[in-house]
Amino acid sequence: MAIRCLLRSNLRRFISSPTKFTTNSHNVTQFSPHSLSNLNLLCGFHDGRPRGPLWRGKKMIGKEALFVIMGLKRFKGDKEKMQAFVKKHVMRLLKSDKIAVLNELERQEEVDLALKIFKIIQKDDWYKPDVFLYKDLIIALAKSKKMEAVMEIWNSMRNDNLFPDGQTYGEVIRGFLRYGSPADAMNIYEDMKQSPDPPEALPFRILLKGLLPHPLLRNRVKQDFEELFPQKHIYDPPEEIFGMH
Secondary structure, eight states: OHHHHHHHHHHHHHHHOOSOEEOSSSSOOEEOTTOHHHHHHHHTOOOSOOOHHHHHHHSOOOHHHHHHHHHHHHSTTOHHHHHHHIIIIITTOOHHHHHHHHHHHHHTTOHHHHHHHHHHHHTSTTOOOOHHHHHHHHHHHHHTTOHHHHHHHHHHHHHTTOOOOHHHHHHHHHHHHHTTOHHHHHHHHHHHHTOSSOOOHHHHHHHHHHTTTOHHHHHHHHHHHHHHOTTSOOOOOOGGGGTOO
């Protein structure tokens, strides 16, 4: 306690004079004009900005939202009990709790449950089409290879006249390529070309890499890429990878 008071006293002198000083305690500590962060740490001061792990720990989900998440996971194999649980507990959640439940289910990769919650949210009076809600769910579904569900939500998003960002396009294109459906990946690519937002290079690169076994489709994408990004380099593997001689 005495050391802390002494450090605070020294801090006042430090502010009035830029010269270095030392404490009078046995453990001598030197400070310079560039060491205010050290002073804050030693004196117990805090600048008000959130600290990583501590801040994440404080952003806890409410008790009701946690209860709903546990219940949904518990009853996901029982349709009748699931319906009863949703009617009794999910429907009465506040807006913030429903969104928290959706985000947490996506984080836990419980994508089927997340999809169920999203559809419930869409029916609420307060709901307005939000591209970020769509984005997070679409990416979670694509990473879980739920491509039929991806297209269901994708079509809903496009019916709301919303366009995703480059990351979303890239993940959906990647998902279809992993799913073994380059035609669907190209459909998403054509949709991306209609977006009012400036194009991003990442979805093109994902598609160019995934279309190596399909040289004709790849050449179409490559031509568009070169027109849109003339300064960027495209790696073309040896022709034998394409199956050509």
